[in-house]
Amino acid sequence: MALSQDLSKNTKLERYNSYLRRMNNTKLLAASSKLLFRATLLVALLLVFFFTLNYPIGGTGVGGGDPNNHINNNGPFHTTSRFFTSGFYGTGASWEKQVRQSSTPRRPNGFSILVTGAAGFVGSHCSIALRKRGDGVLGLDNFNTYYDPSLKRARQKLLSRNQIFIVEADLNDSPMLIKLFDIVPFTHVLHLAAQAGVRYAMKNPQSYVQSNIAGFVNLLEVAKNADPQPSIVWASSSSVYGLNKDNPFSESDRTDQPASLYAATKKAGEEIAHTYNHIYGLSLTGLRFFTVYGPWGRPDMAYFFFTKDILQGKPISIYKAHGGAEVARDFTYVDDVVKGCIGALDTAEKSTGSGGKKRAPAQLRVYNLGNTSPVGVGRLVSILEGLLNVKAKKNVITMPRNGDVPFTHANVTLAHKDFGYKPTTDLATGLRKFVKWYVGYYGVQPKVRKETSSDAE
Numbered sequence: 105m106a107l108s109q110d111l112s113k114n115t116k117l118e119r120y121n122s123y124l125r126r127m128n129n130t131k132l133l134a135a136s137s138k139l140l141f142r143a144t145l146l147v148a149l150l151l152v153f154f155f156t157l158n159y160p161i162g163g164t165g166v167g168g169g170d171p172n173n174h175i176n177n178n179g180p181f182h183t184t185s186r187f188f189t190s191g192f193y194g195t196g197a198s199w200e201k202q203v204r205q206s207s208t209p210r211r212p213n214g215f216s217i218l219v220t221g222a223a224g225f226v227g228s229h230c231s232i233a234l235r236k237r238g239d240g241v242l243g244l245d246n247f248n249t250y251y252d253p254s255l256k257r258a259r260q261k262l263l264s265r266n267q268i269f270i271v272e273a274d275l276n277d278s279p280m281l282i283k284l285f286d287i288v289p290f291t292h293v294l295h296l297a298a299q300a301g302v303r304y305a306m307k308n309p310q311s312y313v314q315s316n317i318a319g320f321v322n323l324l325e326v327a328k329n330a331d332p333q334p335s336i337v338w339a340s341s342s343s344v345y346g347l348n349k350d351n352p353f354s355e356s357d358r359t360d361q362p363a364s365l366y367a368a369t370k371k372a373g374e375e376i377a378h379t380y381n382h383i384y385g386l387s388l389t390g391l392r393f394f395t396v397y398g399p400w401g402r403p404d405m406a407y408f409f410f411t412k413d414i415l416q417g418k419p420i421s422i423y424k425a426h427g428g429a430e431v432a433r434d435f436t437y438v439d440d441v442v443k444g445c446i447g448a449l450d451t452a453e454k455s456t457g458s459g460g461k462k463r464a465p466a467q468l469r470v471y472n473l474g475n476t477s478p479v480g481v482g483r484l485v486s487i488l489e490g491l492l493n494v495k496a497k498k499n500v501i502t503m504p505r506n507g508d509v510p511f512t513h514a515n516v517t518l519a520h521k522d523f524g525y526k527p528t529t530d531l532a533t534g535l536r537k538f539v540k541w542y543v544g545y546y547g548v549q550p551k552v553r554k555e556t557s558s559d560a561e
């Protein structure tokens with residue numbers, strides 16, 4: 105009995121102890137869950153804070169980068185997180201006011217134009233020209249780091265002085281694009297945002313797919329659903345002619361032999377444009393730009409980094425074709441290209457669909473915008489030597505197999521016939537204007553300034 109009493113006492117005691125242990129465990133569990141929850145919250149907040157600091161605008165992030173110092177080492181990767189653009193940027197009342205103001209025309213029957221890549225070279229020039237004639241211009245740019253973003257920021261300031269607001273977002277940010285089309289009934293889109301550069305495509309192929317294909321499709325998806333649908337003018341490239349042997353290049357020449365992934369993505373863009381025109385009635389005009397140069401240009405382009413390297417006494421490589429012939433380009437001055445873009449916008453017919461439904465056949469066009477007079481790279485360098493008053497250290501080498509083509513030459517008859525396109529700036533004149541801008545912008549020595557001071561611009 106005593107034993108059984110003892111046993112039962114012991115059992116009770118054990119149960120009681122076990123109960124206490126369970127209670128403690130539960131408390132401990134609750135306490136540790138709370139701790140875990142708080143820690144997770146803290147980590148999440150820290151992450152948000154960190155990313156907001158690092159990728160505050162339009163979302164440029166990780167990427168290949170390029171050892172070539174003309175291209176920013178962070179490299180571009182155009183996947184903007186929707187969270188960062190739509191969630192944190194540009195959703196307040198004052199932001200909406202800026203969007204509306206910027207896109208409101210100031211002339212009777214003026215356009216309301218969304219310019220993608222507005223902080224870019226051609227984009228900034230076109231935006232200002234359109235604004236100056238009274239169109240409403242809203243910019244869109246992801247400010248990626250493919251080349252020095254401070255140059256894009258400087259262009260942004262210039263645009264801001266012309267009452268042009270740039271929305272900082274990526275083409276792949278659908279919620280942001282939808283929001284913009286909800287706020288503004290755009291009549292036109294001038295789509296110039298792209299991953300540019302022929303040779304860089306071997307270093308960071310994905311960035312070309314991301315911008316030039318995925319981003320373009322994303323824009324078209326939003327545009328086709330918009331009501332009204334805008335007319336779209338967009339930048340294709342002379343590089344689509346690839347290994348074409350006909351001379352000069354006409355729009356009807358074959359474009360099925362791209363020499364670089366860049367060219368292939370631009371060619372893909374032309375085919376995609378056909379599809380959206382065919383199914384949804386979007387009015388689409390592709391412009392094949394021929395090596396555009398000028399003030400506020402792109403530091404990754406040869407004329408720009410040759411200038412920099414010549415001034416710094418660094419050697420430059422001048423490519424020759426595989427048979428030994430000189431490499432040549434139909435270098436086209438930016439003001440001429442701007443006139444071509446505006447001509448294309450002015451003659452673009454309205455899209456025929458609405459809310460994603462085609463009502464009638466719509467306009468589909470493609471034009472060359474070149475200078476019609478190819479110049480060898482050697483000649484380009486001697487013009488620069490003259491303007492800079494410095495002898496270049498030249499290495500003539502065979503063109504590396506990196507997507508380059510030996511030569512380009514535009515036939516612009518079609519653009520002339522349809523909207524009076526007529527390039528008027530030869531390379532020497534255009535480069536003088538570029539050098540004048542370059543020395544002013546980068547504060548280069550007076551020797552150069554003197555050489556270019558005769559320019560009236």
Ligand SMILES: O=C(O)[C@H]1O[C@H](OP(=O)(O)OP(=O)(O)OC[C@H]2O[C@@H](n3ccc(=O)[nH]c3=O)[C@H](O)[C@@H]2O)[C@H](O)[C@@H](O)[C@@H]1O
Nearest residue numbers: 300301302341342343393394395405406421422423431481
């Ligand atoms: O018109 C076009 O379609 C293309 O024009 C340029 O591409 P590219 O003509 O290759 O322009 P650059 O990279 O500035 O090269 C100009 C010339 O200099 C040559 N070059 C380039 C680099 C170098 O170190 N040495 C050299 O001789 C190239 O072979 C080319 O003939 C742009 O970079 C592309 O974005 C654009 O789409």
